[in-house]
Amino acid sequence: MAVHQQGTGRRNTPAEIILRLEDVSKRYDRRVVIEHMTLEIAKGECTALVGKNGSGKSTLLRLLAGLSRPTEGRRRVEDVRSPTIGLVAEKFPALPFTPGEFLMSMGVTRGMDKRTVQSEISEWLKRLGMDSYRDVRMSHFSKGMLQKINLVQAVMGKPRLLLLDEPLSGIDTPSQKEVVRLLMDIKGMGTAMVMSVHEPELINQIADRIVLLENGKIVKEERGFRIETVRYATILFHGDPLRVRQSLEGIGDREVAWVKEGAESVIHVRTDLSDHVLQRILNGGGHIVSVSQHEPSEVDLGELLKTAAAASEGGAL
Numbered sequence: 368m369a370v371h372q373q374g375t376g377r378r379n380t381p382a383e384i385i386l387r388l389e390d391v392s393k394r395y396d397r398r399v400v401i402e403h404m405t406l407e408i409a410k411g412e413c414t415a416l417v418g419k420n421g422s423g424k425s426t427l428l429r430l431l432a433g434l435s436r437p438t439e440g441r442r443r444v445e446d447v448r449s450p451t452i453g454l455v456a457e458k459f460p461a462l463p464f465t466p467g468e469f470l471m472s473m474g475v476t477r478g479m480d481k482r483t484v485q486s487e488i489s490e491w492l493k494r495l496g497m498d499s500y501r502d503v504r505m506s507h508f509s510k511g512m513l514q515k516i517n518l519v520q521a522v523m524g525k526p527r528l529l530l531l532d533e534p535l536s537g538i539d540t541p542s543q544k545e546v547v548r549l550l551m552d553i554k555g556m557g558t559a560m561v562m563s564v565h566e567p568e569l570i571n572q573i574a575d576r577i578v579l580l581e582n583g584k585i586v587k588e589e590r591g592f593r594i595e596t597v598r599y600a601t602i603l604f605h606g607d608p609l610r611v612r613q614s615l616e617g618i619g620d621r622e623v624a625w626v627k628e629g630a631e632s633v634i635h636v637r638t639d640l641s642d643h644v645l646q647r648i649l650n651g652g653g654h655i656v657s658v659s660q661h662e663p664s665e666v667d668l669g670e671l672l673k674t675a676a677a678a679s680e681g682g683a684l
């Protein structure tokens with residue numbers, strides 16, 4: 368993977384800030400989870416939060432939502448009409464209600480009138496291909512179906528800010544596609560979004576800004592980027608590694624990495640070069656045992672952003 372900077376990475380026009388965290392820290396007992404963080408949320412802008420497990424993404428989303436109070440610093444709603452906020456939490460329980468019952472009670476609790484709630488429920492369920500499940504109990508819904516209901520409860524009333532905690536995690540590919548389509552529609556309506564996410568494709572499609580968290584601190588913030596997703600294949604083969612190495616000469620370290628070397632060897636290779644590399648392994652007398660694809664991990668993404676930042680500061684990007 369590589370990060371390609373597009374434009375200057377800065378906003379051209381001053382943005383209308385709707386929510387701000389000012390020098391916010393969050394501690395649980397003595398444990399610091401968010402440390403002296405300042406973050407502005409602009410109207411209509413989509414921010415991707417990335418970072419390893421435990422870096423503080425969910426806590427930050429809860430602070431932004433106003434569900435968790437800062438231990439220090441403050442959260443300021445900048446717009447006089449306070450922004451309405453929808454939250455898509457990471458886990459949504461299989462409640463013993465139907466979507467119709469659940470969403471109606473959520474809407475009414477938020478102060479929406481029943482007719483508006485009814486028409487929004489129909490609109491959103493239809494968009495997500497869920498209208499025939501309106502009166503079916505959610506107890507036996509799949510994760511993908513539950514996540515769609517989770518999304519609908521958050522977008523009802525058309526909030527100005529939508530907060531999402533790993534919206535695609537644990538759901539199947541067709542559901543992911545429907546969720547992404549809906550998120551694009553919501554972005555098109557001018558809704559600001561902050562989402563913790565580790566899928567490069569979703570970041571490329573939807574995010575205007577990417578914020579990298581490490582141990583409760585923002586270590587990188589980028590605008591105007593594109594993450595090139597290069598996938599890698601793992602090749603397991605038998606044979607003389609010295610002969611195979613000779614045969615692979617001329618292919619760079621960035622394209623091929625040796626993971627294990629011996630009578631049984633393992634290499635990682637860029638997927639677009641795998642046919643070529645397989646041929647070279649055969650030419651070097653190797654016997655291919657298996658070839659498998661693997662996805663870029665969220666750790667890769669964080670590391671990648673940091674390297675890209677270092678490179679761009681040195682003028683290399």
Ligand SMILES: Nc1ncnc2c1ncn2[C@@H]1O[C@H](COP(=O)(O)OP(=O)(O)OP(=O)(O)O)[C@@H](O)[C@H]1O
Nearest residue numbers: 395398400418419420421422423424425426427563
């Ligand atoms: N209520 C709590 N009490 C004590 N510690 C907490 C609490 N909530 C979160 N933490 C700790 O704060 C740290 C950050 O957690 P958080 O869930 O915000 O990280 P994350 O980046 O969202 O991770 P993940 O991707 O695993 O959800 C973790 O070490 C977690 O154990």
